[in-house]
Amino acid sequence: MDNPGKLLTKTFAMDLRSLAVFRMALGLLILWDLLWQRWPCLHAHYSGGVMDPALLADESRMLGWFLSLHQLFPDPTALHTLFAVQALLAVALIAGWRTWVIAPLNWLLLCSLQAANFFVLDGGDALLRLMLLFGCFLPLGARWSLDARRRQSPALTTLPPVFLPAAACLMLQVAAVYWFSVFFKTDPMWTQSYDLLYYAFHTPLYAKAPALFLAGYPALLKVVTFLVYWWEVLGPLWVLVMASKPRLRLAGIGVFWLFHFMIFLSFGLEVFSFACMTGWVVFVPGKLWDRFNHETRTAPSSAAVQKPSRALLATQGVAVGLFLLALLGNAVSVQGKRFHEMPQPFRSVATAFMLNQTWRAFSTEATLSQQYWVGIDGQTDDGQWLNLITGQPADGELPPSIRHYFPNERWRHSILFLLQKRNRAHLPVLMRHYADAWNAHATADEQVHRVRFVLYADQTEPPGVEPVQDIRQYTLYETELP
DSSP states (O other): OOOOHHHHHHTTBBBBBHHHHHHHHHHHHHIIIIIIIIGGHHHHHHHSSSOOOHHHHHHHHHHHHOOHHHHOOOOOHHHHHHHHHHHHHHHHHHHHHHHHHHHHHHHHHHHHHHHHHHOOOOOOHHHHHHHHHHHHHHHHSSSHEEEEEEHOOOOOOOOGGGGGHHHHHHHOOOOOOOHHHHHHOOHHHHHTTTHHHHHTTTOOTTOOOHHHHTTTTEEEEHHHHHHHHHHHHHHHHHHHHGGOOOHHHHHHHHHHHHHHHHHHHHHHHHHHHHHHHHHHHGGGHHHHHHHHHHHOOOOHHHHHHOOOOHHHHHHHHHHHHHHHHHHHHHHHHTTTOGGGOOTTTTHOOOOOOOOOOOTTTTTOOHSEEEEEEEEEEEOOTTTTTEHHHHSSBBOOOOOGGGGGGGGSHHHHHHHHHHHHGGGGGHHHHHHHHHHHHHTTTTOGOOOOOOEEEEEEEEOOOOSSOOOOOOOEEEEEEEEEEO
């Protein structure tokens, strides 16, 4: 039987080729998110289009993050420059050029971008920046990179043992997403009735066409909910324990990839889905890559094992310390507190490194048994209320495709945050944006002079109960335009 030290070494062993694919996936995800989700909304989300920059800065200060370059330079020209620099850094990360410098720079600009507007983030953003952070303590450029080509050193395939602490931090951070989310899943719909997915698939601001289709099969969704709950408990443990059984470990990774691909198809949570799939790449056993190129697996030399530098050992200690702070933050969130309520001095370090994370989404029936959607309306001179997005009369009915009201997931997340009472101070800026966009193209008799932001809610009936439409309307903001 292996002693504890050998067992830990096997559990957190990492193939350098898997780490290389992980590096490229991180860079691609950063680049895709920047070009597809954020850059098209640069003015709206970072330069005062639909969010008040002063209020966003206040929120960042409350959370203890002061280093957002995107907030310091909110001018559109400066923001375009920062976005361009970040895109180039992401390309450099993909290529593996000067990785020890490029990876931390990517992390710094990613944190700056995320800190500039918390209202457009979801759990995938937290996982992305944390994986990139712990990746900075690993040899991301050791294989399949410009760095490796320039060094022309022996093509190692096994991660040197000195990096095992950081490897363990990265792997356990990926597993923590699932284990800590289970702490919030105490609602009977998770543990007794297994109706979570039935309710979740009825949420208009999230559900896509496949989810709406599957909502018609509540018995099937009970089984899937049961499997999802227990896979989140046991799946990460399975992948970790099966380190010495490559096929079984790869099977577990495949289940996670399929799970998150189904989340992407059902809810369109692109960044979360792709970030989680990226995280499981580091667990891929080296035997998979051996099947493609048939190279001999090479371990580090004995000198490299026995004589790590003090600086390298110190960086591994830093990685472990940051991971422990991240665990503390998770423990605080499980207790129902916000991350910035951590005790000092831990709070200052944790917030400075943006270790904040919480995994409570889709956890309670109270938030899912209601169907929510919003109305962004304007009133013309004849008293008619129009939906400023579709141009149709604002009748309060649930639209067939409420998701398509908004350009992308970032925009939808910002709307969901604005539903919270403490965030509604941004509504005047949001409504001014939509009113100006409408009036710029409307005819003289269709100009709007009054706007309102309306929340609609309808009860989702339990499985097997005939739906009864009882739409409730809450006007969260209404004002006359100057």
